[in-house]
Amino acid sequence: MTRDRTLPRALLAVLLVLGLGVVLAVPAGADRPSRQADEEDGSGDEADEPSDEGDEGAEGEETEVDPFDRLAGCVGASGRLLVVLLVDESASLRETDPDDQRVVAAQVAVESLDRLREGEGDAAAIDIDVLVSAFSFDFAPVGEWTPLTEDTRAEVDEQVASLADRDASMDTDFHNALDGARRALADRATETTAGAGGEVCKSILLFTDGNFVLGARDTPEKQERYGLTKDYAPDIELVDQDAVSEVTRAGIDALCREGGVADQVRGDRITLVTVPLGEGADLLEALTVGRSPNRTCGDPETDTPGVYLPAADTAELLRTFDLVGSRIGGGSLTGEPVRSVPCADVCEEASITFTVSSSLRRVHVFAAVPGDDGRVVVVPPEGDRVEIANGEDGPDSIGGVSTGVARLTDEALTIDFDVPDDGTGEGEWTVALVGSGDVPGSIHVLTFSDLVATLSGDSVLRLGEPGTLSATIATRDGEEADEAFNEVSVTGTLTDPITGAVVPVELEVDDDRFVTEHTVERSVTAASLRVSLRMEAVTASGARISSVSPEVDVAVLRPEGYPQVAPPRLELSSITGDGKAKGDLSFVPADASGCAWLDDITVRSAPSEAGSFTIEADGIGRGEGGCTPITAPLTVPVEVDASSRASGSVTGHVRLYLAAEGGEDPIATDVPFSLEMARGVDEAKRLVLAAGLMLAGMLVPLLLLVLINKMTTRFQPLGNVRAARVPVVVGAREQMFRIDGRGRHVMSLVEEDFSSLEGKGGDRSFTWGGLTFRARTPLNPFGEPHATIEAEGGADGVAREGRRTDLALGLAGSWLFLLDQDATREASERLSVPGQASSEPPEIHGQLVAFVSEEAAAAQTARVFHDVVERLPATARRLSRLARK
Structure with missing residues (x-):
């Protein structure tokens, strides 16, 4: 099934560009006891955490959106998710987690993400990239960003497994950890949205066993390994406890002050999920959700809070990470999780009972029961009950329903029931903890349903006038639901992207x-509101269903007689280095004549180092005196630029004024936008540095340039590219044909010829279709990095390397021709006329290799084919002549 990732459009706009420009600029805008130093022989100091209580009795009560629901809605709408697994590597883990349960817990989370990636039932597959990272004194990625696929899953598991050996470092520096993770997410988001724009969902899964703790560097070895200073306190050396206390306070301040790292994480719309081992800490809770009982961290009224889930012990750690991964994957808890001592037989207090119906696609159970004789008992509605003893594997089916039992540890497992649609397994099930031990075990049950409340296409919102939102219950791929319900309710939220206000409906x-x-309300200036719907239902068979629909932007139409903005959100490409974000503003005329002008750009959140932002627009005036008539559909290209390089997410809006004929007051209309920034390589600074170094010596700067080129020589993300390899032949009169097993056909290039490159390799090399592509850095420091392609039977003499040819690293939209000398020679011998010498072979045989963008495959296929038709015959002749020399 092909995913339609475009949001519904309320109106249609057609390209029409007028020659008028405008440039605007604006500024960017109870704790655990003090822990000993993490190094075995070191010491540490936990900062005093002053109570920073806010106004608890604030008037009004805003609707809170569950962070998991918000993330699930984002993933459903965009189809893209970036996750950083951020795991503490401090030395205290040797005592708090000696059995490395954090590693098993992280693997459980990866398993849940992999299920989400594959898509289940009517749910579409999701593009998920994972970065496994440790942290202590700094952010320390274990590997590189990895697209989660069937081929790369083992690689991710190996990276997670390597965390077991990382438990000997110093510090628990949340500032550096979260700032590093935020920047990594921003850079990756910029890569994945380059050219295409759109939204990408981001999350950090943070595990730690302590609070913000630094240690003294009291030996030369520690000073060399961990550094003497922190960026947030560069003038204080961490050589004694007084310095440690002062720097720790500075780190917490940099983390929690207005506009600090905690606010930047939320401003980048990253869902932070924090799982502390033990009792947790006020600081951890506050930096995750904005406030805790005794303090705040960043904006306590944030509209993008995270999730804080402390785990009392390592056994509970497994359950918590399983819950996190399952919730991100769209699962809904059935009842409350149970934590209880097992009973001698099935009992109410150590069990969960739930109902299954065919409207569910999967039921997921986590169960942990301590003790040598502990066992998990499953009682289906029909058939014999099944007991799974500790350390044993489970059956392939229970009660006629296919099951997948995964043994996490000797005492913990997960069971996944793949619910059939023929009614098998419908009814009441019970999962219980049974045994003779006196240590508590735990169970939770989550259900996954294909049914969601889907917003109807006739839903409309109007400024200052009644509008109607309507929804139906349907499967995730749009099919009408045939389930019978005893109870069903649909609720939702309308979020103003300009003010952040949330209105429940x-x-x-x-x-x-x-x-x-x-x-x-007439006071609302937003061009659209973001709508999210939640369905709660009880089926006729008694199964409880809960699901969240993908978020949808619904236009707020201006009154009759005014021009409209369509679509009501400005889609911008990302900014890399000194580049600019590009997009289009589109207008649709009213029945009567009207006009519009661009007033200003406002940045709501951005990396602090980004500086000011400017917007350039061609085709629309500024100010009421330059109100541009909207008499036909009008598309206005815009460019957004930042004064400084930065990494992070930018959100804001462009203010327009829409005016109607007849003297009505113009209406302020704010069009929201978001974009990603990545610092990239500063070419200007690099050249200045090189010029300065060349004054001292020629060799060193040249080597530095080669090294910098080497570090930045990478292919674009392979998951964004599709490739095709087509055998072709060029005739004597420039005719071109494609060849397959059935013979020759008129030359063509269609979207079905292309397949994804995802999982074919890394960002420096990959293998596909019998070809090996390698990113190469030229020895000439001012030369362009390029790709070399090695192929069996390639054209000799085309390049110095022999069977190779060169290609730009930006693959999408490019093509190359690989000459088949043997086939060309055979054709010459077969088709040549005796006694007539010819300098050109009658036919040239070879392979056309082409690349297009995953997000714009159809359009780029057409452009590439047009270019091939114009240039391939001449290219083939030139290569043929080179090969004969």
């Missing part, structure tokens, strides 16, 4: 759909 049953009437 409840949809009422109206025949076969759910409807609510909503009036958008």
Whole structure:
């Protein structure tokens, strides 16, 4: 099934560009006891955490959106997710987690992400990239960003497994850890959205066993390994306890002050999930959700809080990470998790009972039961109960339902029931902890459903006038639901992207759909509101279903007579280095004549180092005196630029004014946007540095340039590229044909010829279709990095390396021709006329290799084919002549 990742459009715009420009600029805008130093022979100091209580009795109560629901809605809408697994590597783990349960827990989370990536039932597959990283005194990635695929899953598991050996470092520096993770997410998001734009969802899964702790560098070895200073306190050397206390306070301040790292993580719309081992800490809770009982960290009223889930012990750690991964994957808890001492037989207090119906696609159970005689008992609605003893594997099916039992440890397992759609397994199930031990075990059950509340296409919102939102219950791929319900409710939230205000709505049953009437206040300036729906239902068989729909931007239409903005969100490409973000503003005329002008750009959140932002727009005036008539659909190209390099997410809006004929007041209309920034390589600074170094000596700067080129020589992410390899022949009169097992055909290049390069290799080399591509750095420091391609039977003499040819690292939109000398020679011998010498072979045989973008495959295929038709015959002749020399 092909995923449609475009959001519904309320109106249609057609390209029409007028020659008018405008440039605007604006500024960017109870704890655990003090832990000993993490190094075995070191010492540490935990900063005093002053109470920073805010106004607890603030008037009004905003609707809170569950962070997991927010992330699931984002993933459902965009189809892209970036996850950093951020795991503590301090030496205290040798005591708090001697059995490396954190590693098993992280593997459990990866397993849940892999299920989400594959897609289940009617759920579409998701593009997921994972970065495994440790942290202590600094952010320390274990490997590189890895697209999660069937081929790369083992690689990710190996990276996670390597964390077991990382438990001997110093410090627990949340500032450096989260800042490093945030920057890594920003850089990756910029790569994945380059050219195509769009939203990418981001999350950090943070595990730690302590609070913000630094240690004294009291030996030369520690000073060399961990450094003497921190970036947030560069003038204080960490040589004694007084310095440690002062720097720790500075680190917490840099983390929690207004605009600090905690706010930057939330501003980048990263869902932070923190799992501390033990009792947790006020600081950890506050930096995750904004506030804790005794302090705040960053903006306590943030609209993007994280999730704080302390685990009392290592056994509970497994359950918590399983819960996190399953919730990110769209699972809904059935009842409350159970933590209880096992009973001698099935009992209510050590069990969970749930109902299964065919509307569920999967049921996921986590169970841990301590003790040598501990066992998990499953009682299906029909058939014999099944007991799974500790250390044993489980059956392939229970009660006629296919099951997958994964043994995490001798005492913990997960069971996944793949629910059939023929009614098998419907009814009441029980999972219980049984044994004679007196140590508590735990169970939780999550359900996954294909049914969601889907917003209808006729839903409309109007400024200052009643509008209607309607929804139906359908499968995730749009098929009408045939399930019978005893109870069903649909609720939702309308989020203003300009102010962050969230308005709850409840949809009422109206025949076969759910409807609510909503009036958008005249004071609202947003061009659209983001709508998220939640469905809660009980099926006729008693199964409880809970699901969150993908988020949708719904346009807020201006009153009759005013031009409209469509789409109501400005889609911008990413900014790398000194580049610019590009996009289009589109307008649709009213029945009567109207006009519009661009007023300003406002940045709501951005990396602090980004400086000011400017917007350039061609085709629309600024100010009421330059109000541009909108008499036909109009598309205005815009460019957004930042004054300084930075890494992170940028959100904000462009203010437009829409005016109607007849003297009505112009209406302020704010079009929201978001984009990703990556610092990239500063070419200007690199050249300045090189010029300065050349004054002292020629060799050193040249070597430095080669090294910098080497570090930055990479292919674009392979998951964003599709490739095709087509056998072709060029005739004497420049005719071109493609060849397959059935013979020759008129030359063509279609989207079906291409396949994804995801999982074919890394960012420096990959192998596909019998070809090996390698990113190469030229010895000439001012030369362009390029790719070399090695192929069996390639063209001799085309390059110095023999059977090789060169290609730019930006693969999408490019093509190359690989000459087949043997086939060309055979054709010459077969087709040549005796006695007539010819300088050109009658036919030239070879392979056309082409690349297109995953996000714009159809359009780029057409452009590449047009270029091939124009240039391939001449290219083939030139290569043929070179090969004969």
